[in-house]
Amino acid sequence: MISSSRSVKTLVVGLGVSLGVGLGLASNGFSADGIQRTVDQIGKQLTPMGSIRSGNADGTIPEWTGGITQPPAVYKPGMHHPDPFADDEIKFTISSANLDQYRDKLSPGTQAMIEKYPDTYKLNVYPTRRSTSYPQRVYDAFKANAQSAKLAPDGNGVTQAAITSPFPFPKDGLECIWNHKLRYIGKQLERTIDQVTPQRNGEYTIVKLKEEVQNQYAREGVTPENVGNQVTSFMQTIESPPRLAGRILLVYETLNQIVEPRQAWSYNPGQRRVRRAPNVAYDNPGTASDGLRTNDNFDLFNGSPDRYDWELVGQREMYIPYNSYKMHSDAIKVDDLIRPGHLNTDYARWELHRVWVVDAKLKEGTSHIYKRRTFYFDEDSWNIVLVDHYDGRDQLWRSGEGHTINYYEVPLTTYTVEVIYDLQAGRYLALGMKNEEDMQVFDGGEKPSSYFTPAGLRTLGRR
Numbered sequence: 001m002i003s004s005s006r007s008v009k010t011l012v013v014g015l016g017v018s019l020g021v022g023l024g025l026a027s028n029g030f031s032a033d034g035i036q037r038t039v040d041q042i043g044k045q046l047t048p049m050g051s052i053r054s055g056n057a058d059g060t061i062p063e064w065t066g067g068i069t070q071p072p073a074v075y076k077p078g079m080h081h082p083d084p085f086a087d088d089e090i091k092f093t094i095s096s097a098n099l100d101q102y103r104d105k106l107s108p109g110t111q112a113m114i115e116k117y118p119d120t121y122k123l124n125v126y127p128t129r130r131s132t133s134y135p136q137r138v139y140d141a142f143k144a145n146a147q148s149a150k151l152a153p154d155g156n157g158v159t160q161a162a163i164t165s166p167f168p169f170p171k172d173g174l175e176c177i178w179n180h181k182l183r184y185i186g187k188q189l190e191r192t193i194d195q196v197t198p199q200r201n202g203e204y205t206i207v208k209l210k211e212e213v214q215n216q217y218a219r220e221g222v223t224p225e226n227v228g229n230q231v232t233s234f235m236q237t238i239e240s241p242p243r244l245a246g247r248i249l250l251v252y253e254t255l256n257q258i259v260e261p262r263q264a265w266s267y268n269p270g271q272r273r274v275r276r277a278p279n280v281a282y283d284n285p286g287t288a289s290d291g292l293r294t295n296d297n298f299d300l301f302n303g304s305p306d307r308y309d310w311e312l313v314g315q316r317e318m319y320i321p322y323n324s325y326k327m328h329s330d331a332i333k334v335d336d337l338i339r340p341g342h343l344n345t346d347y348a349r350w351e352l353h354r355v356w357v358v359d360a361k362l363k364e365g366t367s368h369i370y371k372r373r374t375f376y377f378d379e380d381s382w383n384i385v386l387v388d389h390y391d392g393r394d395q396l397w398r399s400g401e402g403h404t405i406n407y408y409e410v411p412l413t414t415y416t417v418e419v420i421y422d423l424q425a426g427r428y429l430a431l432g433m434k435n436e437e438d439m440q441v442f443d444g445g446e447k448p449s450s451y452f453t454p455a456g457l458r459t460l461g462r463r
Contacts, residue, residue, distance in 0.1 A: 037169040039146050048139035049132070050146065050168025051379040052354065056317065060128065060352050064380065067133030068408045078439050081405060083325035085129055094123040094319065094350075105318050105352065107376060109388040109399025112423050117341050128351040129323050131406045132380040132413040138164050138184045148224050151175065156306045157256030158182065160224040162217060165382045173310025173358040177301060177375070179382040182217065182231065182255075184412055188447075189213040191440030192239070194334055194433040197290040200426045202340035207288045208239040208437075214452055217255065229255050233452035236287060237460070244288055245269075250457045251280060257304050265454045267461040274458045282307065283369045292429040293420050294369065300384040300402050300418060301375065307368050308360040315356055318376060320385040322351040324403035328416040334433055341426055343419060348403065354379045355386075370397070378404070381413040391424075398422050410442050 035045055035052060047053050047064045055062045072082050094102050096118035103111060113121045141163035149166035150159050155174040158166050165179035190212050198204040214233040216222075234251040238244045246269030254260045264280040267273070279295075281303050286293035296303045327337065327347045337344050356377040362368055371394060376386040387400035403417045421428045434440060450456050 039143060042143050042146070042168070043139075046168075047380065049134070049142055049165075049380055049382075056354075061317065061354060062128060062130060064130045064132075067380075068131045068406045068411060069133060071408045075409070077409060080330040080434070080439055081325060081328060081407065083323075083329070084131070084408070085126070085323055085325070088126050088129075090124045090126060092125050094125060102319065105316075107318065107374070107386045107388055107399070108396055109386060109421070109423075110319070112396055113342065113399055113421060116423055116426075120339065120345070121342050122345050123319060123350040124345065124348065125319060125350050125352070126323070128353060130353075130380055131323055132378075133406060133408070133411045134164070134184055135410070138412075141184075142168050144224060151178070152256045152258050154258070154306065155310070156304060157254070157258050159256060161255075162222045162224045162227040164218070170312060170356065173312040173360065174305060176312060176356055176358045176377055176382075177305050177310060177360075180299075180301060180375075180377060180384050183382040183414075184218060185213070185215060185414055186410055186412060186442035187215050187218050187220070188443050188445065189215070189440060190444055191434065192437045193431065193440075194435075194437065195288065195429065195431045196334065196338055196433075197288075197292050197429045198338055198340065198427065200340060202338060204338055205241055206334060207241065207244065209287070210237040210239055211235065212447070212452075214447060219446075227255065229260055231255050235452060235457075238288065246461065247287075248457055248461055249277065249280065249287065250452060250454065252452075253302070257306075262303060265457055267457050269461060272461065274454050274461070283367075286429075289429055290427075292422055292425075292427060293431070297400065297420055298418075298431075299415075300387055300400050301373075305360075307363055307366040308373070309363055311359045311361070313357040313359050313374075315354055315379070317352055318355050318386075319350045320353050320355060320376065320378065321348055321401050321403040322353060322378070322385070323405060324349050324416055325405055327403050328405050328434070330435055332435055334435055337417075337430070337433065337435070342421060342428060343417070343430060353385075378413075383414060395424075397424055407440075407442060412442070 053064050072084050074082050099114050145161045145166045146168045149161035158178050164184040167175035170176045192210050195207040196204040212235040217231040231253040236249045238247045248267040250265045252263040264277040266277040283294040285291050286295050358375045360373045362371050370389045371392050372390040374388040375384050378385050385402045389398040391397040399421045401419045402415050404413050405416050406413045418431045
């Protein structure tokens with residue numbers, strides 16, 4: 001184990017554990033290979049992100065060789081990211097006909113989707129491409145964080161970390177969830193995205209959202225010593241449909257939530273007033289979600305982790321959504337993606353990757369509509385790629401999917417589409433679609449300090 005100061009350079013992670021909960025990783029699983037997770041091994045046996053550099057024994061997961069190091073030759077800034085793997089062919093398809101053959105490498109939620117929609121929901125499995133890559137300063141930050149980062153008391157915050165995931169060598173589930181929450185997403189982000197909540201018959205209305213993010217945690221010159229406590233400033237404006245247009249949300253996300261919890265404000269165009277919004281958290285309904293997404297479902301998980309006990313179950317090989325450039329393309333419309341019950345699986349790409357598995361169980365004396373959640377984190381990027389959500393009866397309720405790409409102009413890996421499937425209602429929410437929108441811009445320049453403030457929110461609302 002790492003000491004509380006994290007100055008010790010060696011951490012040997014014993015991952016040969018019996019997982020229970022139906023995950024199917026034997027005690028002699030692929031991770032019990034003696035690899036030492038040490039600061040000195042970053043860039044050697046380990047990638048610069050702290051993941052295992054080598055592939056698996058049978059070659060179905062390749063070695064990480066740097067990820068995408070430069071955009072395709074045809075790429076120009078502003079394009080919808082041409083697929084660097086467009087020539088890859090489908091290796092095989094997992095469907096209701098052969099599901100039993102692959103259950104050991106599928107989450108319960110993915111299995112349930114195939115069983116609920118046996119004629120239409122399938123996984124097209126492609127060659128595994130370990131495409132994740134980051135700028136050198138992010139690699140340097142991974143290494144620095146590994147030596148200094150610590151959890152705040154009760155795990156409700158992080159200290160002595162900056163820029164990216166703080167715990168490349170996680171020793172518990174809380175460190176994993178903070179790795180996702182603090183993963184590198186660029187210094188700034190501006191995007192317009194589409195969100196839909198189709199009815200059971202597939203009918204839907206597009207909710208258009210403009211989102212702007214200032215990432216103070218990753219700004220130039222930041223170090224674990226001078227990082228401050230604010231992680232991001234987040235502004236979300238509803239642009240359509242008309243009945244919702246003009247509503248604005250402002251959120252300050254903090255690093256140590258013991259010192260200062262999340263703050264939020266909202267602007268209502270009907271009242272023309274800015275109000276504090278303390279309910280923008282936990283299981284309160286997300287923006288225009290029709291009750292299909294909680295606030296902490298955004299980004300598949302965000303906000304305070306304090307209502308759950310987080311257990312690091314281990315690592316395993318799984319089929320997960322990855323390199324979803326087809327789903328990202330402007331050659332298709334939102335209408336091409338939306339189908340009754342689920343997204344059009346012809347545009348999804350699934351690959352075999354190693355993931356970290358974390359089980360989150362609701363603490364006694366707290367409340368949330370999800371009694372338990374199981375999270376699956378991509379080892380190379382720390383993106384949550386799948387989530388199983390369980391209700392108060394311990395029944396599988398919702399399945400989350402994070403379809404990622406490498407935004408190689410930065411470079412960084414994050415979502416192009418997030419989905420929450422409600423297995424009980426037969427409905428879903430899809431968020432992040434940009435097929436018919438201008439491409440999002442990373443690192444486009446800082447806004448004035450007055451922009452991400454309640455006063456700035458009031459000024460924007462009056463335009």
